[in-house]
Amino acid sequence: MAEIQMQTDVPTPQDGSEAANKDWYGRWSHLYKILDRRGPFADPSFTPGHGDVLDSSFIFLREILLNNCRVLVIGAGGLGCEILKNLVLSGFKNIEVIDMDIIDVSNLNRQFLFRPSDVGKPKAKVAAEFIMKRVADVKVTYYHGKIQDKDDDYYLGFQLIICGLDSVEARRWINATLVNLVGDEPERIRVLVDGGTEGFKGQARVIIPTITSCYECSLDMLGKQKTFPICTIANTPRLPEHCIEWASVIHWPKIRPDIKMDTDDPTHIQWLYEIALERAKEFNITGVTYSLTQGVVKNIIPAIASTNAIIAASCCNEAFKLITTAQPYLNNYMMYTGNEGLYTYTFEHQKKPDCPVCGNERVTMEINKEMTVEDFIEYLKERQEIQLKRPSLSHATTGEKIYWQSPPLFEQRTRPNLEKMLIEMVEQGDEITVTDTTLPFSLQIVISYT
């Protein structure tokens, strides 16, 4: 017994890898207490000191953790910086991080792996290099680019994927990709731990593709994005936001049609601000500021270090429990809010049987007979649970194109259909295939006229 106790602090002969030997005395002693001991709440399969993931030979859980488990971190922003730090301090030594962004000065209030001199550099690169410089013997590789650049084999190369993104589109993509990856082979399941924050609020969840509810199942839980009707912006502005929208949506294209608006360019924001201010003056509207202009045109969501820390830590805690089985993992959703007191709500989010990604029932929509194809497209865009931006429609059985947004050739050819009644092209009970360039999957919708 005394012998085994020694292993708490000293590298064992079994994990003969170089990395383990470089560890200083006591490096993992906090962690080993958990890994080397039984716990009353631990998963029944948990064997202290042993990995149950690979049971073919006597391999220590520590080694699986430290050297063999490859984790992918998507996003190197507010959540990503925290996630990377937590993972390497929790014993994960083999990590890849993907992010397509470059560092902006407004990141520095929370993305603590970046310094003022890093502004303009790729987040993924700076984050990976910082972590490796600070924490000994960990390997963090990076990819500065889009998640859509990678194929199935790439994602299959990781045991676990942790996602700290602020884009709904990217999360839908990775979610659908991981669900589609499984097919009929459960060994192709790659668990997705997803975190998200907005101001004082956030959520952490565990998605086991095809088994638990997926990201797509819960789209209707997202708050609806604030939009202003175009007629208000054009004719009856009342709020400073209306004036700003007018400057960016109506005035810019008219005055500067050849210049693409770049919301990261301060001279562009300045221009919009001045135009908005002028319009506000004309209508006696107060409250247009540079900061508000920036907030509206960039759709800025407040972000603070503390919320990011909470959500990222929760995600990494779940990752640690999932991989080690040292405790039961979250099933499957934790919501957090901190503006009024401090609350969390943990629950099992249910799988949606007609989820377009993980469900096996088709979606049926009750549609007014009077709808034109164009009306129907607008209707689809409004539906909170499917969130489409530029849907293209085809008849599912005949394959006939109803309306395609792109390529231009097809758009032109199908544009006349927009004015037709939907019922002329799709009969009662027929199925429509809906695609959107932002989505890696298509929706099948059965039409039922009322």
Next chain:
Amino acid sequence: MNVDKKTQKYDRQLRLWHANGQTALETAKVCLINGTATGCEILKDLVLPGIGSFTVVDNKIVEGSDVGNTFFLVSDSIGMNRAQAVTEFLQELNEDVKGFHFSEDPIALIENQPEYFLQFSIVITTNLPEKSLLKLADILWNAKIPLVIVCTVGFIGYFRIALPEHTIVEAHPENIIDLRLDVPFPALEQYVKTFNFGALGSMDHAHIPYVVILLKYLEQWKRDHDSKLPSTSAERNEFKKLIQSGRRNVEEENFDEALASVWKACTSTKIPRQVEEIFKISSCENITAESSNFWIIARAVRDFAANEGLGLLPLAGNVPDMKADTPNYVAMQNIYRQKAKEDASAVRARVHNILNSIGRSTDSISDDEIDSFCKNASFIQVIRYRSLQEEYITEPKNADIGRWLQDLQENIVHYVLIRAMNRFYESYNRYPDAATFFLEDDAEEVSEEASNDFNTLKAYVNILLREWKITSYPEHLDNHIHEICRAGGSELANIASLLGGMVSQEVIKLITKQYIPMNNTVIFDGVRSTSSSYIL
């Protein structure tokens, strides 16, 4: 460039607590006792948003295990003073923040030189034994300095705020709409009279602000109903029909908005009960030279409401967006704003009178502060925390703890265990730890040492239960005692970071006096991923 570097850097947080909150942060002096993994994570999340300064008080020497779970140490730090080592790494997170370290034993400092802590705006402790904690809590309580006590062990995190009184003006509620539809003030009544619905063309009719629609029909209703508002649901439905009768077609969205607000229009505007309660607190009654700005303004608002305010709080002056044409909307908005201005200036006069009467200069409270109070008057809050003395010694919440312990979903069990663990530490100068406890495949074989720690910790649990007059031992505690022995005082990076986020956020709320902090204990269970808050 329109915006300075600092505003750019803090843009994403300024949208939550604005320039005044940021100024409060930038003048705050934060003290951390013990530079543990959790302590460093708290400081990280305070240094990033830009507190004025932090001071780490810690005389321990960095060990290999500290470097293992703390991001703000490297292997070269081993053997160095921990306060100094973590301060250097934390400091580099933000060039606007000053970092200090004081390599003194916190326990000795509390014992011999407690006044040292009075220089700080807030004190945060991690891993401080009970006796020192109580003494520190006492000193800070008397000086009205907030104390935050933090502990993480294994998958469990705990923190507690102690402060005699915390007042909040800017609670940032989701909406602060106060339209006075039931009691329109003269300028608003006058404005409604300028509308003759029948004479309006269809475009103008569809752009009458719903506030005007409601007020017009309420006026008519009151004429026919002894000046009373619709009060029963039958009456409200009848009133809705009255509004519907004036509608020209289904397209008129302003009528939809009016109909949707009928219930609100028929609810009488009054001082919210929670604000009434605040007005009754003796600090509001007995204003002295020592009274805080909050209480002076609260008193002025109370007196305003009792006199020229005609029983109501000063008007906030916000008007929500609604279907309306620009000139009408802006005109109406100005009427509300003008009234809010008049109310605020009446309150200001009262504040100045009070200041004069207590010998303070009238410019010692800024107009901005008074205006902000008036705008938020319906949502002001006062939190009076219980002291640690009350919780631990004079008035422990025996009945509540006993009741909560019965419920297996509750996280109070971790509170019991942390308290017992600290008692254990007090006696043995180490945490209960059972190195070999569950190592063997056969769990029945338990080493002597391990079973000793389990039994000793259980004995402390039982002592606490007796102190709380809880007679029966809840069996599920056994598993939690096991889990604490398994953790052996370990601090996991994830739990440290999670608590770091939670604690820093509450500290920011306390410093900025914005948003509503928790009261008074939060426990996070990283096994089940749940949290609870308790008033202990």
